[in-house]
Amino acid sequence: MLQPADLIMSRSFPSPIASEISALRQQALQHLTATDVPHLTAEPPAELLYQTMLALQQQELHRAQKQIKALQQAAAHTTAAADPTADKFHRLFEYSSDAVFLLVDNHFVDCNAALLALVGETDKQQLLGRHVAEFAPQKQPDGHSSRERADDYCRLAAAQGRYRYEWLGQRSTGEEFWGEILLTPVQMDTHTLLHAVWRDITPLKMAEQRRRESEEDKQRALDAAGVGTVMYTLGSKEVVLDERARTLLGLPPGSGPLPHTEVVRQVHPEDLDQAGEVLTKSQQTSQSVVLEFRVMCADNAVRYVRFRGEIEKREGQPDRLLGVMRDISAHRQAQQELSYKNRLLEHIVHDMPVVLTKLDHTGVFLELIGLGLRPLGIQDNELQGASIFDGFPDEAEHMRRLLAGHSISTISHVVWEGKEVYYQNFGYFDKAKQEAVIFSLDITESEQRKKKLHAEKAFSKQVIDHSLDCLVSLDLNLCVTAWNQNAVQYTSVPEEQALGRSFFEVLPHLLETPEIRNVLEQVLKGKPITLFNHTLRLRPGSYDIYYVPLKNTDRSEVTGILITIRDITERNRMLADAVQLQRQHQQTIVRAVFAAQEAERKRIAEALHNGVGQLLYVTKLNLENGGPCPPDPAVLQVLNEAIQATRNVSHQLTPGILEDFGLEVALQELVKHIPQSKLKVYLHLTGLDQPRPLLLELSVYRIVQELLSNAIKHANAHQVHIQVEHEDDQIVLSVQDDGQGMPESPLVVSDPGMGIISIRNRAELLGGRFSLDSHPDRGTTVRVALPIPAKSE
Known part of the structure; x- marks a missing residue:
């Protein structure tokens, strides 16, 4: 259908079509002038001009149809006798399996039966004279009007000599289908006729659409999985990457092939040799290529990438490598984190006093490992395959709860072949694996301390009740919390009347003084105060009074006051x-x-x-x-x-040098006589330039001399550290070696000479202190502190 004349003339058409439209417009103007249209101006309205041009075109179309029909009939009669093949061409037109038709100005003027079947018509008369766009949706898939598109294709065919295009048609039933139309212009006497072949390509289009959708689905799946595709041509060494693969390799966006050197530059240098070996081996064996490598990012970060591909052959030779790659950085980090946690767990199990236990659903040991087993004399997995109910029957109740699917947190006392250990247990049941997992911590030392603390508390209670001192304890509010029998005797206040009451209420006539309040305030601030040789109002004699702040277990806060009154008369x-x-x-x-x-x-x-x-x-x-x-x-x-x-x-x-030059020089000379090849001695002297009694210096010299001798003869030591220090009122010496140590009872010896017993006795006779710290294979440390007599002595 033609558009209004003003729009038609404004479009750009091939020159033959434009001239025909111009001529048709002139005919319309002449027709309007001849019919003497009322009120006609110099330029008729565009709609009127368009309708007139359309009517003239329809008339011309009908004349052309009649002329073609007459020519066909004449040709059929004339050529049937003269040329039998002409009838064959006519039959090919009529009975061709392809839909064939003739168009004039995109209107049907003739068609065969195949076209009628294609568009869903039964009679050719239902088709002739209609525009080809009437057998199509209003718009084509590209959004353009079907009539406009059909007219454009018609003009292109006239201009180019032939034109092929795809067309979305519509049957008379409303069903849409895809077709391919080939237009070939045929010049008649006065008109240009278009010969057209219309083929149904709907199955091809549907197959193509399914293929395209499949490719899109695959690409969406790859994108969703974070997978990029790679195609590497071995001959040209060119690589084609999709956008995802380019992103993974840190390359800029693009679609064209890249030289393999540009891709290789993105791979971590330490991974290049491995990648080359895997690729070479794959080309030789046709095995799949599986490779993990690192990619250097622009910010110097490292990304881990996994590639998997197959070698494609051509004529028996490797031609291309096709594969996919994905980012496994998160997976690799998770693996590293898991590896770290596994190593951490191994260190905990093998370097700390813990036990890791795994049981099947019946209570049989699947795994039993850990350093915490050693106090029981049990090695790792020594009990594997045994039942926990047989080996540790005291834990049966807890284990049944655990195997029933409950988590447990218990403290168990385990006795094994005469050895006993306390464990803090945490366990849960893994339903997926149908096994129980128990993590046990050796708390023997803690439990023993608790027992000791309980015993000490009981002992303290006995001491308080039977102490010869007067004992009183107060809380932060200065209320009485303990009041022993001597407190009753000293104050004549019964215990039941004192407990829970303010200290000042119990003894108001004795304690309501500024001095006592000041003392108690200082003690509550953490300062212990002792009053020596104090006197009491109610009792004659002399007394030492100790005000001691009571603190919590970590000694960070004061929780009360302990008052001890001791009769020292x-x-x-x-x-x-x-x-x-x-x-x-x-x-x-x-x-x-x-x-x-x-x-x-x-x-x-x-x-x-x-x-x-x-x-x-x-x-x-x-x-x-x-x-x-x-x-x-x-x-x-x-x-x-x-x-x-x-x-x-x-x-x-007889160390004469001691009398002549003093203790410091004597010890230095003593050390010089020790062969360094046998024993390396480190001497640390502090404050020895002060005067001391000769007897004291001689004792220090003899003790050091004997301990060095012991280190050489008995300890098989390699190093000895000697430290001698003169403090305010004492001289302290320490001798530490790295030898083989001493037995559990080092003081039980048969040597009557200057041995450990003699050293201890000498220290005690001089009023000093002696200590010995020795363990087999861990050396010995002896410490002696000797008082320095006053000058008057």
């Missing part, structure tokens, strides 16, 4: 009489004992030096000057060593 009297006598007696004994020891040592040293030493020296002189033959050097060497050994022993017995 008799003690003071006796102490005054005994202290001086005891001190004098002790010092006399110590001096006598040590003086005797040192005298004996000095006598032995002089005997060695003046006796054995001189004899060895004379023997050496006689050998050197005794005859014409020189003495054997080996003999002289032995004599020299014997002389030196005698001198060393004599020096050790």
Whole structure:
């Protein structure tokens, strides 16, 4: 159908069509002028002009149809006798399986039976004279009007000589179908005729649509899975990547092929060799390519990518690699996190006192491992395959609850072959695996401390009840929480009347003083206060009063006050009489004992030096000057060593350097005589430049000397640390070696010499303190603290 004339002339058409439309317009104008249309202006309305042009066109179309029909009939009669093949061409037109028709200005002027069947008509007359767009939806799939599209295709066919296009048709029943139309212009005497072939391609279109939808579904699935596609042509070494694959490799968007070098640049350098080996092997064996590699991102981050592909062959030779890749960074991180957690669990199980237990649904051990088994003497999986009900019957009730699907949190006391351990257990039942998992922590030490604490509490209660001191405890509000029998005796206030009441209410006439309140306030702030030789209003004598802040377990907060009142009247009297006598007696004994020891040592040293030493020296002189033959050097060497050994022993017995130069120099010289190849000695001296009694310095020297000897002879030590420090009123020494340690009862020895027992006795006689810390294979540490006597002593 033609558009209004003003619109028609404004469009750009091929010159033949434009000239025909121009001529048709002129005919319409002439027709309107000849019919003397009322009120006709110089330029008639476009709608009137258009209707007139359409009517003239229809008239021309009917004349053309009549002319073609007449020509066909004449040709049929004329050529039937002259040329039998003409009838065959006519039959091909009429009975062709393809829908064939003729158009003039896109209107049907003739068609065969196949076209009628295609569009759903039964009579050719129902078709002739109608526009081809009448057998199509109002609009084509591209959104354009079907009539406009049909006219455009008609003009293109006239301009190009032929034109093929796809067309969405519509049968008379309303059913839509896809067709392919080939238009071929045929020039008649006065008109251009279009010969058209219309083929139904609906099955092809549907197949194509299904294929396209399948490809789209696949692409959506790949996109949803985060998968990118890769095609690598081995010959040209070009790579075609989809958008997802480009994103995974950190490449810019695009669709064209890339040289493989540009793709390789994105792969982590450490993964290139492995990737090359896998690809080469795949080409040789035609196996699938499975590869995981890292991609360097622009921000220097690392992305993990997994590629899987197949080699496609052509003529028996590898041609292309087709595959997919996806980002496995999250999976890899999850694997690394899981690996870390597994390693952490292994460290916990093997390096901490815990036990990991797995049981099947019947209670049989699937796994039993952990360092926490060692106190029981059980090795990892030693009980695998055994029943927990047989091995640990005391846990039967808890295990039944656990195997029934309940979680448990219990403390168990396990006894195994005479060994006992306490465990804190946490367990749950995994329904998916049908197994129970128990995590047990060795809390033996904690439980033992609890028992000890309970025993201490019971003991404390007994001590409070039977103490000779007056004991009173107060809470933060200064209310009485404990009041023993001596408190009753001292105050004449019964315990039941004191408990729970304010301390000041119990004894108002004695305690309502600013001094007592100030003391209690200081104690509540954490400061212990002791009042020595104090007097009480109700009782004669002297008393020490101790105000001690009570604190919680971590000693961070004060929870109350403990008041201890001790009668020291008799003690003071006796102490005054005994202290001086005891001190004098002790010092006399110590001096006598040590003086005797040192005298004996000095006598032995002089005997060695003046006796054995001189004899060895004379023997050496006689050998050197005794005859014409020189003495054997080996003999002289032995004599020299014997002389030196005698001198060393004599020096050790009587350290004259101690009297001459003091303790600091004496200890330094003592260490110098220790062969470094046998024992490395580290000496740390502090404050030894101060004066001290010779007897005290000699005792320190002897103790250090003996401990060094023990380290060399018995401990098989490699290193010894000696620390001697002069403090305000005492001298403290510590000797620590890394030797083999001592047995559980190191003080039970048969050596009557200067051994551990002698060191301890010497320290006690001097009023000092002695401590020994030794374990087999972990060395020994001896600490001694000796008081420094006052100058008057």
